[in-house]
Amino acid sequence: MAPMVGKMGMIYRRFKPHILMVLIHVGYTIMYLITDAAFSHGxxxxxxxxxxxxxxxxxxxxxxxxxxxxxxxxxxxxxxxxxxxxxxxxxxxxxxxxxxxxxxTSPTFGTSMINVVASLTFVIAVALRLEGLDVRNARGIAKVLGTLISLAGVMTMTLYKGPEVQTWKGAPIHLNRSNSVHExxxxxxxxxxxxxxxxxxxxxxxxxxxxxxxxxxxxxxxxxxxxxxxxxxxxxxxxxxxxxxxxxxxxxxxxxxxxxxxxxxxxxxxxxxxxxxxxx
Known part of the structure; x- marks a missing residue:
């Protein structure tokens, strides 16, 4: 049992930044769902x-x-x-x-738009010469690819219209739009x-x-x-x-x-x- 706990601790320390970033975005997502319900409530x-x-x-x-x-x-x-x-x-x-x-819009769109902020910050910082960009090394290429993938993901979430997902009837919070809210x-x-x-x-x-x-x-x-x-x-x-x-x-x-x-x-x-x- 002890070796397993120690191994899990090593994995946690190694991926702690990634876990924290996931938790931050989970917190934002829940907030958008709750606020959207509050706006629908009036x-x-x-x-x-x-x-x-x-x-x-x-x-x-x-x-x-x-x-x-x-x-x-x-x-x-x-x-x-x-x-x-x-x-x-x-x-x-x-x-x-x-x-x-x-x-x-919708909470899904709102959550996806947040991902653009990091990309826009990077683009504006480069345009204002506050951050350097060297496309000849792996780090610079990764920044460019990450920015393009983020923007492509937001465009997909914006333009794609799939089947409607119905809210569970017993859910404590319903996201059905009221008449005062118009897409x-x-x-x-x-x-x-x-x-x-x-x-x-x-x-x-x-x-x-x-x-x-x-x-x-x-x-x-x-x-x-x-x-x-x-x-x-x-x-x-x-x-x-x-x-x-x-x-x-x-x-x-x-x-x-x-x-x-x-x-x-x-x-x-x-x-x-x-x-x-x-x-x-």
């Missing part, structure tokens, strides 16, 4: 983005304040403005467009594509901000709170029904927000774990 996607990030920022703030007291640099007006723009790109634009696209395979993919481009630019810009503000928890808390405030201001302009902001504690709307916050925390920890693995 929840406004912009209100979802607002609540998600305000709650996430409030939960993260005390941890960031106490754990990063010694490493957090002083906040300046220029740095705050940079974080404000980072929040605008990463939360207000990216996520409001992305979750709005789920109203017109639009022009508006939906445009919103999703624009959000992925914005998402990629956010990743690139965030790398520069972290050099000036090397406190990941604090930066994440700031982005959540500022992005939530920006999203709230935008939502107030387009949503004039105060009742839409009311969230019951016993339905899918509330639990979709809670799960999104938990998922963000777990993904952040896994990304940090992955970063430490790659560094060492």
């Amino acid at each position: 929840m406004n996607p912009h209100i979802f983005v607002t609540y998600r990030h305000v709650l996430g920022g409030l939960v993260m703030f005390p941890f960031a304040y106490f754990l990063e007291r010694k490493v957090r640099p002083k906040m300046t007006l220029a740095l705050f403005f940079e974080i404000f723009l980072l929040s605008l790109v990463g939360v207000s634009l990216t996520l409001n467009m992305y979750f709005a696209s789920l109203e017109y 639009n395979w022009i508006k939906g993919p445009i919103l999703a594509g624009a959000s992925c481009i914005s998402w990629s630019l956010w990743y690139i810009r965030q790398a520069f901000t972290l050099k000036k503000y090397p406190a990941q928890l604090s930066l994440t808390a700031w982005i959540n709170l500022i992005g939530g405030a920006q999203s709230a201001a935008f939502t107030v302009l387009i949503q004039h029904k105060p009742a839409a902001w009311s969230i019951a504690f016993n339905n899918i709307d509330f639990w979709s927000i809670v799960y999104a916050v938990i998922k963000e925390w777990s993904c952040m920890l896994r990304y940090n774990n992955l970063h430490s693995i790659m560094v060492h």
Whole structure:
């Protein structure tokens, strides 16, 4: 028994980065299914983005304040403005467009579009000469092939229309579309594509901000709170029904927000774990 446990431990340590990446994508997939059910239930996607990030920022703030007291640099007006723009790109634009696209497409399409973000980030970084590309070695060829395969996979998921899969009658969450949700395979993919481009630019810009503000928890808390405030201001302009902001504690709307916050925390920890693995 002991040799078997030791062998399993060796396999886990060897494939730990791959396992963590799979778990991250599983978490994203579950979130898209739950949020799609919440949108079908009538929840406004912009209100979802607002609540998600305000709650996430409030939960993260005390941890960031106490754990990063010694490493957090002083906040300046220029740095705050940079974080404000980072929040605008990463939360207000990216996520409001992305979750709005789920109203017109499907969770399957939304999940597949996430895979484009890494490819777009690579393409934009190469175009801006922030990353080198040498197609004469295996590493450069692998990057190009990975980018092309990722884009081909998303195009296949977008264009292929197979048989409809029915929801199990006894399932606790049903993804049947309501009358207020309409598929639009022009508006939906445009919103999703624009959000992925914005998402990629956010990743690139965030790398520069972290050099000036090397406190990941604090930066994440700031982005959540500022992005939530920006999203709230935008939502107030387009949503004039105060009742839409009311969230019951016993339905899918509330639990979709809670799960999104938990998922963000777990993904952040896994990304940090992955970063430490790659560094060492």
